[in-house]
Amino acid sequence: MSYRATHSGAALNSFRILEIVARLGTGTTAKEITDTLQMPQTTVYRTLNSLVADEYLVRTSDLRGFALGHALSGLITAATPPTVPTTARNVIEKFRSGKRFAVHLIMFRNASLRIADEDPDYRIHSVYEMLRYPHSSAAGKLMLAELADSAPPFPNGPLMQLTQHTITDRGQLEQQLAEIRLKGHASEINELEQGSASLAFPVGLPNGPAGAALCLSSPAERFAHICEYTEAAREMTSRLAPFLF
The missing domain is CATH 1.10.10.10 (Winged helix-like DNA-binding domain superfamily/Winged helix DNA-binding domain)
Incomplete structure (x- = not known):
């Protein structure tokens, strides 16, 4: 045998x-x-x-x-879909109302991303790529920035290039992760998917690590528009956190 x-x-x-x-x-x-x-x-x-x-x-x-x-x-844990309480879903839905861009809730589990609440009106196109290559998405980079102090932020080997704008240089990515920790949010334009852009804001307990990301996504040419909602998104994450953690 x-x-x-x-x-x-x-x-x-x-x-x-x-x-x-x-x-x-x-x-x-x-x-x-x-x-x-x-x-x-x-x-x-x-x-x-x-x-x-x-x-x-x-x-x-x-x-x-x-x-x-x-x-x-x-x-x-990996096989179980993230649980989002009804109260949290209601908060997210209220924030989505009237917006002409996507609002998603992405959870962090065991150093990986999990889609917890996807915007039903603006679906995520590159789901596999976002989950598999966190360095290419705003939510993924936010998670990597959180992990950097306690674990290797990304695996060994070359970083996958999904578009011509995807960061594949480790030094450049580490510099960006440091900037994310200072700014308190992450962004990407045309890195995950050509023609798309997103912002990711941490959701977690005060003075604690983030366990999720609130993501605002839109076509790349409308990135400035979603940036106008930065303060509103931060306020929303603080209201959302007690219902999730």
């Missing part, structure tokens, strides 16, 4: 066992897993030991069963 086949089978066994523990709940025993999956006992125990060692599973206090572990929290 090849290395790939062996490890593919081990990964599948792990996923199947995690699924059973999630379904049966805290205290699921090795026997229950063996009986449910009709899997050899030796395979079950070997896989369980590996999952416990990697903290995907933990043993219950009586050592008789298993429960989902801490290492799964990141996966669960």
Whole structure:
């Protein structure tokens, strides 16, 4: 049997066992897993030991069963859509009313962007690019500026160039992140998508890190127009924060 086949089978066994523990709940025993999956006992125990060692599973206090572990929290968080309370949605909707540009709420989770409340009248065109390449969007740069003091702000390797205006020089990007921390908001013009522009304002507790961004987006030629709403957007984020955090 090849290395790939062996490890593919081990990964599948792990996923199947995690699924059973999630379904049966805290205290699921090795026997229950063996009986449910009709899997050899030796395979079950070997896989369980590996999952416990990697903290995907933990043993219950009586050592008789298993429960989902801490290492799964990141996966669960990534798979769960951000929750935006109705009160927060109402605040955002009121701010959107009468505006001729997009207003989006983007959450920061585990050093990644998540779309929490997308403007229904002005959809985000480059969703994949925004989520995958944070250095190219205003919301992403705001998040990177927040992360810079506690973690590497962007991964190793070349920065993807989405348009001719996308910043791909790390030194230039680091300088811009420093400016964002001073100004308290981020911007981009034609960097994520040719012909578009946006501003991003941090949403978080007073004197605390931002956990989200309020984004104003428009065609690039109307960027000056959305800049006129800078103070209104800042005021709105302070009203919005208590409902989110």
